[in-house]
Amino acid sequence: MATAIALLVLWLPIVTLCYVGWCLVSPWGTCRRCAPGGKNRTCRACEGTGMRPRLGWQLYVYFRRLHRDGTR
Template sequence: MIPLIVLLGLCLPIITLCYFTRCLISPWGTCIRCRPGGKNRTCRACDGTGMRPRLGWQLYTYARRLHRNGTR
């Protein structure tokens, strides 16, 4: 049981760092609702573009905006 916890403790920060790096390099991902058929002009999630911001990028933007508005 202990090696599993150690392995999880080592892998989780690495996975988090990789996802954070991916969000910084490519903040836009394919739309989940439009993915099977490509661009859907009536999609409300992406406004018909087929691309929407990743969840990590949305959280980063929210935190940055919250900090900026709190320090004014």
């Protein structure tokens, strides 16, 4: 059990930093709702573009706006 916790403590920050880097390099991902058929004009998730922001990017934008609005 101790080795599992130690591995989790070591790998969790690495995986988190890799995901943050991935979101900074490529903030847009393919839409999961219309990805099998390509762009779908009636898709409400991506508004027909076939691309939607990743969850990490959405969180970054949310906290950036929260900080900006709180410091004005």
